[in-house]
Amino acid sequence: MKFKDIKQPDSMGSYSKKDVIFLLKDISNLIQEQDNEEREYVMQNGGHYSEMLPIEYFPKAEYMKVFYETLKSTKEKVAKAVALVADNIYKQKGENVVIVSLARAGTPVGILIKRYLEMKYKKRIYHYSISIIRGKGIDENALKYILNSHEAKDIQFVDGWTGKGAINNVLDKAVKDFYNKYQISIDNRLAVLADPAKCVELYGTREDFLIPSACLNSTVSGLVSRTVLRDDIIGEHEFHGAKYYKEWENKDVSNFFVDEIVKCFPNMYINKEDIDYMDKRVYNSGIKEVNEIKKKYNIKDINLVKPGVGETTRVLLRRVPWKILVDDINNPNLKHILLLAKEKKVPVEVYKNMSYSCCGLIKSKAEQA
Template identity: 75%
Template sequence: MRFKNIKEPSSIGSYNKEDVIFLLKDISGMIEEQGNEEREEVIQNGGHYSEMLPIEYFPTEEYMDIFYKTLEDSKEKVAKAVAVVAELIYKEKGERTAIVSLARAGTPIGILIKRYLEKKYNKVFQHYSISIIRGKGIDENALKYILNHHNPENIQFVDGWTGKGAINSVLSKAMDDFYDKYKIRISDKLAVLADPAYCVPLYGTREDFLIPSACLNSTVSGLVSRTVLREDLIGEYDFHGAKFYKEWRDKDLSKLFVDVITECFKHIEVKKEDIDILDFNVYNTGVKEVNEIKGKYGIDDINLVKPGIGETTRVLLRRVPWKILVDDINNPNLRHVLVLAKDKNVPVEVYKDMKYSCCGIIKSKIKEN
C-alpha cells in the first residue's frame, strides 16, 4: 500500500541531514511557551501537555559544568550501551533496518545507533524522528511517510530510556490501532539505551545511570522543542509540530554530544559474552515500584510519579515538583538532580527501597485545592 497526501518533511533542527530526518512540522512563531505553574494548572484540570510548550530552563554555569563532566566521565559507558543495543537491533532487523526514534529524547540515541551501525557494517541506514504522545498516540502521517519508503518489518522504534514504561504502552496501543485501520503490522518492540523499568527486551543496559543528553532540553536535541498536537496548528495531513530554536545556535551542544560518543566507537567492541549475559525477559518492575511509591505517599494519579534519572530531570526542568526521592544522596549520577532541586527549592528525600537512582514526584494542584 502506498499512502497518498503525505507531505515531504521540512527542514527543522540543527543536526546534519545525514544524521536524521525530522518528520515534524515547524511551528516556530505559532505558539508561545508558558510557565511551569500555569501549564501544571491546565494539565491537572484536564488539559493536555501536548497542546502547550514549557519555557525551557536555561542552565546555570554550575549545571553546565556538571553536563560537561558527566559527558567526559560517561562517554565510554554510553558508547558501549549504544553498541550493545545497536547490535541487538541489527540481529533482529538486518541491513534494511529503518531507525525510527521517538522525538525528542530518542533522537540523539537514534543518531548514535545509526552512526554505530554504519561504522560497523559499512552501510547507510535511514533514521527518522517522529512524535508519539501519551493519551493521543503516534503521528500516523509520519508513519505513513516512512512506510512509503520502507517495509513495515524493517521499522525499529528507538527511545532514550524507560521511566515506568508508559510510552512503551502507548506505542503498543498505537501499533494495534494502526493495524486495525490499515491492516499493516509494525512491531511495537521498543529499543532503548537504558531500561531501568525492565519493560523492553532491546536495551543497552538496565542500569539507571545518567545519560548526558537527559540533562538538557533542546540544546542537546537538535534545538527542537517537545512535540505539539493541537487542532488549530496541525492540519489533517500535517506531521505533529515542534518549535525550532534557531536563536540558540550559539549554545547548541547537539552535535558535540553525538560526536563525543561517536569518537568512542573506535575502541568499543561488543563481544558474544556481552550479549549472552543479557536478560531479554520483560518484568515491568518499574510500574510495580511506582505503585508502591504512589501508595506510600498517598498520590492519586500514577502520572505524577516519574521514576528514573531521565524522568526526574524532566520533572525538574518542566513540571512543578513536590519532592525528589533518591536512593543515595552521594550517588554520582545525581549531581545535576541535586543542583536543580536546590535551584528550585525542591525537597530531596532518601528512599532506599527502589531499583531506580531517583524518582520525581509532581505536586498535585488538585489535591492541594
C-alpha cells in the same frame, strides 16, 4: 500500499540530514510558550500536555559544568550501551533496519545507533524522528511517510530510556490501531539506551545512570522542542509540530554530544556472546515500585510519579515538583538533580526501597491546597 496526501517535512533542527530526518511541522511562530505553573494548572484541570510548550531557558554555567563533567566521565559507558543495543537491533533486523526514534529524547540515541551501525557494518542506515504522545498516540502521517519508502518489518522504534514504561504501552496501542486501520503490521518492540523499568528486551543497560543528554532540553536534542498536537495548528495531513530554537545555535551542544560518544566507538568490542548473554526477559518491576511510591505518598494519579534519572530531570525542568526521592544522597548520577532541586527549593528525601536512582513526585494542586 502507497499513502497519498502525505506532505514533506519542514527542514528543522541542528543535526545534519545525514544523521536524522525530523518528520515534524515547524510551528515556531504558531505557539506561545507557557511557564510551568500555568501549564501544571491546565494539565491538572483536564488540559493535555501536548497542546502547550514550556518556556525553555538556557542552563546556567554551573549546570552546564555538570553536563560537561558527566559527559567526560560517562561517555565510555554510554558508548558501550549504544553498541550493545545497536548490535542487538542489527541481529534482529539486519542491514535494512530503519531507525525510527521517538522525539525528542530518542533522537540523539537514534543518531548514535545509526552512526555505530554504519561505522561497524559499512551500510547506510536510515533514521527518522517522529512524535508519539501519551493519550493521543503516534504520528500516523509520519509512519505513512516512512512506509512510502521502507518496509514495515524493517522499522525499529528507539527511545532514550524507560521511566515506568508508559510510552511502551502507548506504542503498543498505536501499532495495533495502525494495523486495524491499514492492515500493516509494524514491530512494536521499543529499543532504549537504558531500561531501569525492566520493561523492554532491547536495551543497552538496565542501570539507572545519568545519560548526559537527559541533563538538557533542546540544546542537546537538535534545538527541537517537545512535540505538539493541537487541531488549530496541525492539519489532518500534517505531521505533529515542534518549535525550532534557532536563536540558540551558537550555544547548541547537540552535535558535540554525539561526536564525543562516537569517538569512543572504535574501542567497543561487542561479540555474539555479549548479546546472547543479555537478560532479554521483561519483568516490569518499575511499575510495581511506582505503585508502591504512589501508595506510600498518597498520590492519586500515577502520572504524577516520575521514576528514573531521565524522568526526574524532566520533572525539575518542565513541571512543578513536590518532592524528589533519591536512593543515596551521594549517588554520582544525581549531581544535576541535586543542583536543580536546590535551585528550585524542592525537598529531597532518601528512599531506599527502589531500584531507580531517583524519582520525581508532582503532587496534585488539590492535595497541596
